Amino acid sequence: MKIYPFRLKPNCDLKQTIKDFARDNQIECGFILTGIGSLKPAVIRLANQDKTSILSDKFEIISLNGTIAISGVHLHVLISNREGKTIGGHLDYGCINNTTAEIAIGTTQTWKFVRNFDSETNSNELEIISNDSSLT
Numbered sequence: 001m002k003i004y005p006f007r008l009k010p011n012c013d014l015k016q017t018i019k020d021f022a023r024d025n026q027i028e029c030g031f032i033l034t035g036i037g038s039l040k041p042a043v044i045r046l047a048n049q050d051k052t053s054i055l056s057d058k059f060e061i062i063s064l065n066g067t068i069a070i071s072g073v074h075l076h077v078l079i080s081n082r083e084g085k086t087i088g089g090h091l092d093y094g095c096i097n098n099t100t101a102e103i104a105i106g107t108t109q110t111w112k113f114v115r116n117f118d119s120e121t122n123s124n125e126l127e128i129i130s131n132d133s134s135l136t
Helices: 014-024
Strands: 002-008 030-039 042-045 053-055 059-069 072-080 086-091 097-107 111-118 123-130
Touching: 002 014, 002 030, 014 030, 014 059, 014 072, 014 097, 030 072, 042 072, 059 086, 059 097, 059 111
Parallel strands: none
Antiparallel strands: 002 097, 030 059, 030 097, 042 053, 042 086, 059 072, 072 086, 111 123
């Protein structure tokens, strides 16, 4: 496993920065090891919703999880507001880093993540491909 730690500075789009990082580093099978920081605003898609919600305040990132590849990222975030109440869902574009975001991405050469359209779900879904012939 290879680990890529990095820090986002203020006013970066969290999802776009992670997507760009995957492209720039040719990550084919990545996953979030840890992700904390703060957002202003948060843009997330809640469970069973077609549209994203824009939450216009400052939030702490409690947890960031997901799969990362050149072909696409699928990220979930858990955030808390000033009262400590939490909400989570799919991280979307427009989540702007407030003060910092500290991210560590793990990668492996054994596997490759590809996102292909799935007619059953009507979405691009994860396909996991082995790069090791002894695993197939």
